[in-house]
Amino acid sequence: MKQIKCPNCKQWNENVARCTNCNTALVAEELNKEYRQKIEAEDAAKEEGKAFKYFQSLKDSKFLLVRLTYQFLFGIWTVYMFFVAVFTWIIATTVG
Ligand SMILES: [Zn+2]
Incomplete structure (x- = not known):
């Protein structure tokens, strides 16, 4: 032991x-x-x-296509976060 x-x-x-x-x-x-x-x-x-x-x-890339891709992805992310925020707000205001 x-x-x-x-x-x-x-x-x-x-x-x-x-x-x-x-x-x-x-x-x-x-x-x-x-x-x-x-x-x-x-x-x-x-x-x-x-x-x-x-x-x-990517944001400061010298290639336009890369910059556009960044803007595109960033745009999607921003929209996604916006919907998450709205969704959270709706849940917060309707529940309770
Ligand atoms: Zn211990």
Whole structure:
């Protein structure tokens, strides 16, 4: 039997990788897993930022077609957001 005291909530745990009380990682493997997940999440966020920057760069493109495509997509997005706002407003005013 292997008992590990949780560094977070001080609860004693038996033969588990994570604290049964607060889900804190208690063994190195779990800590590594957590660390990897954190790194991957950060990388994903970075990729998202890159895509957004790329999209923004389309606006100032030297090609007319690219600029028009941007305006077109931006127009659709604006209309979509407008309908979402109207829809939300209708629901908010009719319910209750
Ligand atoms: Zn704990």
